[in-house]
Amino acid sequence: MRTALIVVDVQNDFCEGGALAVPRASRAIANIKDLIARSRFTLTVHTRDFHPPDHISFAANHKGGQPFTSIKHDSLGTIDLWPYVVSKGTNASEEAYSGFGTAASPTELDSLLRQHAIERVVVVGLAYDYCVAATARDAALLGFKTVILEDCSAGVSPDPASTRQQLTQQGVLHSSWSHFCDC
Structure with missing residues (x-):
């Protein structure tokens, strides 16, 4: 299956010591590095939060x-x-957590995935309960089989249960990179 890895907003502001530090970001980033080193994806895309x-x-x-x-x-x-x-939502009048942007201001992510005939996306990064969740939700809504690797993501909230439940109801699967072996 043609699979893309989407690394969401791994940038200094969201790391420990950053302006909007996400707890446990360094652990998630270490796991993302291992995932990239050990896995084969058809395409790897990084998003950047820019306002x-x-x-x-x-x-x-x-x-x-x-x-x-x-x-x-x-x-x-x-x-x-x-x-x-902090350096994704480039339109000053819209909120845009998702790597796909908004209906009014979409990014090129959807067309890039379709250009590479991607069927499944694996979403990782910062912060799980905001940008990672929004990107995964939009990917599922756009028809991609979508998996979040929880040990390669970190959230602002210490209890991500409600976010996980909402995403599961929207068709997003959750796994860990060590158990996700079909990369």
């Missing part, structure tokens, strides 16, 4: 907005506010 300074998700762009809180937005519903500009 312009006037992006909708930054607390400073909302009067009275506080970092790490949520607000109601007129057209987008609830959005989370973040305290720093």
